[in-house]
Amino acid sequence: MTKQETSFQPATLPDLAALKARFAPLFERIREGANQRERERQLPFEQIKWLKEAGFTALRVPVEFGGSGASLEQFFDLLIDLAAADTNIVQALRGHFALVEDRLVAPRAEGEVWLRRFGKGEIAGNAWSEIGKVKLGETITKVTPEGEGFRVDGEKYYSTGTIFADWIDTYAVRSDNGAPVVAILRADQPGIDRLDDWTGFGQKLTGTGTTTFKGAALEAEGLVPFETRFRYQTAYYQLVLDAVLSGAALAAVQDVAGKVAARKRAFSHGSGTVARQDPQVLQVVGRARAFASAARAATIEAARAADRAYETSLADDKAADDAANIAAELASAEAQVAAAELALRATSDLFNALSASAADTALGLDRYWRNARTAANHNPLIYKERILGDHAVNGTEPVFIWQIGAVEN
Structure with missing residues (x-):
C-alpha cells in the first residue's frame, strides 16, 4: 500500500470567494473590539469561540471530518484577513493550525481521530520552548511511561494559545530512551497549569506564557515520534x-x-x-x-x-x-x-x-x-x-x- 493510499488526499478545493464572503462579517465583528481589548488586556476567549463555531479553525480539515478542505494558499489568504482584524488571534492559533497540518500528513489511522476532533471545533495550543538554564540542544520536559499511558513533567514558556485550547501540543523527550517526541495532552486536566504571564510590549493577547506539567496524563494516541512531524x-x-x-x-x-x-x-x-x-x-x-x-x-x-x-x-x-x-x-x-x-x-x-x-x-x-x-x-x-x-x-x-x-x- 502506498503512502498516498494511507494519507488524506487533497479534495476538490472550496471556492475562495465564497470563503471570504462567509468569514468577512465575522472578521469585521472581531475588528470592532480589537483596540479596546488591547488597551484593557482582554484575552480574546469569546472571539476565538466565534471562530471555532464558524468553522474557521477547521479550514484545512477535510470536508469528510467537518472542515472546509482549503488549500494552504487559500488558508493563508484568509489568515491575513483575520490578522488585519486582530493579529493576536492569528498568533494565538498558530500552534493549533500547525498541529492540524501535522495530522493531515500523518498516516490515516493516526490522523483521523484528531481531524475529527478539530472538525468539531476543538483546538490546540503550543508549548515547545523552554527558558532559563536549559542548555542548547537540551530538553528538560520528560514523557515517562506510566500504567496504560504516560505522564508528562516539565515547564514551558512562549506557550502561545494554550490558555484558549482544548489540547496542548508540546515537545519533550522520553525518560526511558531519550527519544524526542511530540506529546498532545488534554488541556483541562489536573497537573497542567496555564498562565498568561507574557510581558512583551506587543502581541499581548496571544495567551503566550508559562505552561507547567506535573504528572499530566498522556494517552498513547497522543504520543508522536518527533521524526514523523511534518517536514515543512x-x-x-x-x-x-x-x-x-x-x-x-x-x-x-x-x-x-x-x-x-x-x-x-x-x-x-x-x-x-x-x-x-x-x-x-x-x-x-x-x-x-x-x-x-x-x-x-x-x-x-x-x-x-x-x-x-x-x-x-x-x-x-x-x-x-x-x-x-x-x-x-x-x-x-x-x-x-x-x-x-x-x-x-x-x-x-x-x-x-x-x-x-x-x-x-x-x-x-x-x-x-x-x-x-x-x-x-x-x-x-x-x-x-x-x-x-x-x-x-x-x-x-x-x-x-x-x-x-x-x-x-
Whole structure:
C-alpha cells in the first residue's frame, strides 16, 4: 500500500470567494473590539469561540471530518484577513493550525481521530520552548511511561494559545530512551497549569506564557515520534508570522486612511487644503498601502510553495519531496524578510499622515507597529537573511530545525 493510499488526499478545493464572503462579517465583528481589548488586556476567549463555531479553525480539515478542505494558499489568504482584524488571534492559533497540518500528513489511522476532533471545533495550543538554564540542544520536559499511558513533567514558556485550547501540543523527550517526541495532552486536566504571564510590549493577547506539567496524563494516541512531524513545519510556523505582519500593515493602512478622510484640520505650511486632499499626505498613505500589499503578496506566494510541499508529502517521490521542502523553507524566509521590512515601515511611516493627535493612546495606532515588531522578532530574521544568502551563493540547504538554549563561554 502506498503512502498516498494511507494519507488524506487533497479534495476538490472550496471556492475562495465564497470563503471570504462567509468569514468577512465575522472578521469585521472581531475588528470592532480589537483596540479596546488591547488597551484593557482582554484575552480574546469569546472571539476565538466565534471562530471555532464558524468553522474557521477547521479550514484545512477535510470536508469528510467537518472542515472546509482549503488549500494552504487559500488558508493563508484568509489568515491575513483575520490578522488585519486582530493579529493576536492569528498568533494565538498558530500552534493549533500547525498541529492540524501535522495530522493531515500523518498516516490515516493516526490522523483521523484528531481531524475529527478539530472538525468539531476543538483546538490546540503550543508549548515547545523552554527558558532559563536549559542548555542548547537540551530538553528538560520528560514523557515517562506510566500504567496504560504516560505522564508528562516539565515547564514551558512562549506557550502561545494554550490558555484558549482544548489540547496542548508540546515537545519533550522520553525518560526511558531519550527519544524526542511530540506529546498532545488534554488541556483541562489536573497537573497542567496555564498562565498568561507574557510581558512583551506587543502581541499581548496571544495567551503566550508559562505552561507547567506535573504528572499530566498522556494517552498513547497522543504520543508522536518527533521524526514523523511534518517536514515543512518551520516554513509553516513562519508563514503564520508572515500573515501577522501582513495583517498588521493592512489594518494600519485602513485605520489611518479612515482618520485622514475624517480629519478637518490643516497646516498653514502644508498644501492649504484638508488632509484628505493634501498630496503629500496621500502619498504617505499610498506608499504604506503598497508596502502592505507587497507583504501580503510575498506571504501568499510562499504559501503556494508550502502547498507543493504538502502535495509531495503525500507521494512516494523522496527527491521531489526534498526539493519541495527546500523551496518552501526558502520562500517562507524570503517572505519573512520582506514582510517584516515592509510592515515595520508601513506601520511607522503612516504616522506622517497625521499630526500629534495620532499619539493619543485611545486611538491605539501604536499597536500596529508594536505587534509587527514583536512578530518580526520571532525566528530572528538576521539568520534567515544569512541562510538565504548562503543558498544563493553556495547552494547550501536551509536549516529546517533549530533550538535555542544556554551555551558555555
